[in-house]
Amino acid sequence: MDRSRYVLLNDIDEIIMPYKHNNLTSLMDVLQQQHPNKGVFLIENHIFPKKPFNESKWGPLPRWRGVPGFNILDRIYKEEPDRTIYHPHKMIVQPRMVQQTSVHEVLKMIGQMFKVPPDVCRIIHSPISTPTQRPLEQLHVDTRLRDFTEQLLPGLNKVLREAGLLT
Incomplete structure (x- = not known):
């Protein structure tokens, strides 16, 4: 960890997605410049539930x-979090400024925390299932992940071929 500028603490079904930058490096460069004493950046979780329709509405991916x-890439509907109740955040941390963490919180640190506004960066959380299914009218369209389709598909197809899942 001595060589890492930042460590992302998120689950396998979560993507920490910048919305005003094209990659996490440029996002973190700007955040660090704006907030030099911060060593922990809290990222808000947004759930993208299983699509509320039965057939795929998108994709050149019949294979x-x-x-x-x-x-x-089919998960384009997101739930707006209820900010009147506690929702755990995920974190991007500078390892040299953090001494101890739990899953969602830093327990001991040098420096301060900064809650990143969701219009700057948020988590795209795509769980296999959610306890409740909200009506479509209560969901918001968010296609940000699709902005990276051209970069994602070649690597994904290669891995799927190597795993024997594509011919």
């Missing part, structure tokens, strides 16, 4: 039909 799992 993926036999691949197990789901296509995260």
Whole structure:
């Protein structure tokens, strides 16, 4: 960790997605410049539930039909978090400024925390299932992940071929 500028603390079904930058490096460069005494950046979680429709509305990916799992590019509807109740954040931390963490909080640190506004960066959380299914009218369209389709697809297709899931 001595060589890492930042460590992302998120789950496998979560993507920390910048919304005003094209990559996390440029986002963190700007955040660090604006907040030089901050060593912990809290990122708000936004759930992208299983699509509320039965068929895929997007995708040039018919060759993926036999691949197990789901296509995260189909998850374009997000739930707005209820900010009147506690929601744990995920974190981007500078390892040299953090002494002890739990899953969602820093327990001991040098420096301060900064809550990153959700219009700057948020978590795209694509759980396999959610306890409740909100009506479509209560969901918001968010296609930010699709901005990276051209960069994602070649690598994904290569991995799927190497795993024997694509021919």
